[in-house]
Amino acid sequence: MPQGxxxxxxxxxxxxxTSSYGEVLEQxxxxxxxxxxxxxxxxxxxxxxxxxxxxxxxxxxxxIVLRATRDAELVDRTKVGVVFTLPYASGEEFLRTIxxxxxxxxxxxxxxxxxxxxxxxxxxxxPLLICGSSEDLSDRAGTLVKxxxxxxxxxxxxxxxxxxxxxxxxxxxxxxxxxxxxxxRKAAREPMDPLIPxxxxxxxxxxxxxxxxxxxxxxxxxxxxxLQDTALMWPVVLVxxxxxxxxxxxxxxxxxxVVERNVxxxxxxxxCAYRLPIADRYDLRVIVFCQESYTSSxxxxxxxxxxLLNATDMIGGYAAWKEAGLPDEVEVSSTAPPTDGRLSxxxxx
Numbered sequence: 001m002p003q004g005x006x007x008x009x010x011x012x013x014x015x016x017x018t019s020s021y022g023e024v025l026e027q028x029x030x031x032x033x034x035x036x037x038x039x040x041x042x043x044x045x046x047x048x049x050x051x052x053x054x055x056x057x058x059x060x061x062x063x064i065v066l067r068a069t070r071d072a073e074l075v076d077r078t079k080v081g082v083v084f085t086l087p088y089a090s091g092e093e094f095l096r097t098i099x100x101x102x103x104x105x106x107x108x109x110x111x112x113x114x115x116x117x118x119x120x121x122x123x124x125x126x127p128l129l130i131c132g133s134s135e136d137l138s139d140r141a142g143t144l145v146k147x148x149x150x151x152x153x154x155x156x157x158x159x160x161x162x163x164x165x166x167x168x169x170x171x172x173x174x175x176x177x178x179x180x181x182x183x184x185r186k187a188a189r190e191p192m193d194p195l196i197p198x199x200x201x202x203x204x205x206x207x208x209x210x211x212x213x214x215x216x217x218x219x220x221x222x223x224x225x226x227l228q229d230t231a232l233m234w235p236v237v238l239v240x241x242x243x244x245x246x247x248x249x250x251x252x253x254x255x256x257x258v259v260e261r262n263v264x265x266x267x268x269x270x271x272c273a274y275r276l277p278i279a280d281r282y283d284l285r286v287i288v289f290c291q292e293s294y295t296s297s298x299x300x301x302x303x304x305x306x307x308l309l310n311a312t313d314m315i316g317g318y319a320a321w322k323e324a325g326l327p328d329e330v331e332v333s334s335t336a337p338p339t340d341g342r343l344s345x346x347x348x349x
Contacts, residue, residue, distance in 0.1 A: 058097060065101040068115060078112040078137070078188035082180045084171070085119050092127045095119060099131040099162060114141055114188050116180050118170060125154055126170035130163040130184075138163040141187035148179040208294065211301035215312045220321040223287050223314050227330055234310065236285040237278060238330065239264075241299055242318070246291055250318060254329040256289075264288075264299055269306045286311040293317035 064083060072079040085094065095117045102115060114132040130145070132138040135158070142163030146153050149167055156165035170176055197203070202210075218226070226236050238256040240247065241264055252258075257276070259267045266272050268279040268286060278284065286303055288311065290296040296313035303311035314321070 058101070061094070061097040061101040064098055065105050068102075069105060069113075072113070072115075073185070075185050075188040076190040078114055078133075078190075080114045080184040080188045082116045082177065082184060083118070085117075092119070092129075095127055095129045099129055102131055112137065112188070114138070114184050116141065116145075116184055118167075118180065120171035120176075121169075122172060123169065125166040125168055128165050128167050128170065131161070135161040137187060141183050144183040144187055145180070148183060149176075208297055211297050214301050214304055215297065217297070217312055217315050218287070219315050220324045220326055223289075223321075224326050224330065226285065226287070232285070234281075234283045234285050235278065236287065239286055239288050240290075240318070241288055241296060242290050250291060251322070251328065253318070253321065256330065261290075261295060261299055265302055265306060268303055268308060268311075282307045283310055284308060287314055288312070289314040289317050289321070291317050292319050 064085070068081045068083050069079065072081040074080075083098065085098075098117050102113065112133040114137045115130070117129045117131065118126060119128075120126050128145070130138045130141045132141065138161055139158055142156065142158060142165070145163075145165065145167075146156065152168040152170075154166045154168060156163065192198075223238065226232065227238060229236075238253065240252060240256045240258050241261045243260055247258070257278075259276075263274075266274045267276045268284070269275055270280055270282060286300070286308055288296040288300045288303070290299075290313075293313055293316050296317060300311045300313040316323070
């Protein structure tokens with residue numbers, strides 16, 4: 001057990017005062033050592049003699065549990081709390097004793113509970129134990145603690161329904177106490193019913209239908225004819241938004257602009273410094289396609305949000321283009337990259 005200096009609990013980090021029981025332990029130090037030995041430096045355990053501190057430790061743990069349950073918060077029918085004790089030898093064992101008392105507490109037997117027990121050490125590793133009425137509660141709280149303390153969690157494990165860890169410099173800032181409270185509160189929230197969506201949310205099917213309702217979608221044949229039409233008053237570009245892996249696997253249309261989905265808006269916003277040279281006007285006809293025309297519908301609707309109201313997508317995507325027997329090479333725009341088959345590009349003299 002790492003040793004450290006005295007830790008003083010901070011206030012103002014939660015809606016309730018964090019339970020701190022160092023003063024109880026301090027009172028035990030005043031009991032003459034002949035009764036049970038020095039608490040801060042217990043005698044080396046013997047295999048033949050009982051632990052003289054056992055009854056005292058259990059009595060203090062019971063007091064801690066009583067006060068912790070009294071001061072606990074109620075979150076979605078689960079009692080939650082954060083308990084700190086002062087650093088002293090056998091501290092990890094004392095945390096386990098408190099956990100056992102929590103598991104047998106009469107006040108907690110009939111309802112869910114989740115508590116974080118910690119023994120802050122100002123310089124070094126502090127043991128922390130999460131115990132709850134179910135392993136899922138402890139695991140959720142442990143996951144949140146790991147996320148909040150990141151590289152300060154040195155070791156951790158989930159065993160027998162408890163989540164334990166060693167955390168460096170615990171409570172060295174006011175953030176730590178607030179973070180622990182936040183972890184137990186959020187972990188105690190009851191899981192949402194997956195069949196009841198939150199207000200204002202939309203399913204992906206609804207999002208897709210609403211996006212397509214904004215578009216005048218065209219078939220691959222119509223797209224090909226538009227690309228060949230010289231009478232149109234606006235430029236037309238065919239844009240492949242598929243990732244490279246899909247282009248390699250299924251093939252591509254030589255001459256189409258390759259603008260992957262994650263940068264599409266930046267490349268076609270006329271107001272953006274990172275736009276393509278061709279994207280300098282709002283009447284540009286952008287025909288977007290993906291592999292099967294699901295992502296492309298959402299992408300085209302996003303271009304409408306930018307003001308490119310002529311944008312649309314190709315029904316059925318590249319798969320439908322191939323099925324229609326359309327050519328693998330089309331003439332689209334001078335901004336298209338050169339094909340791989342060219343021996344040289346006449347740019348330099």
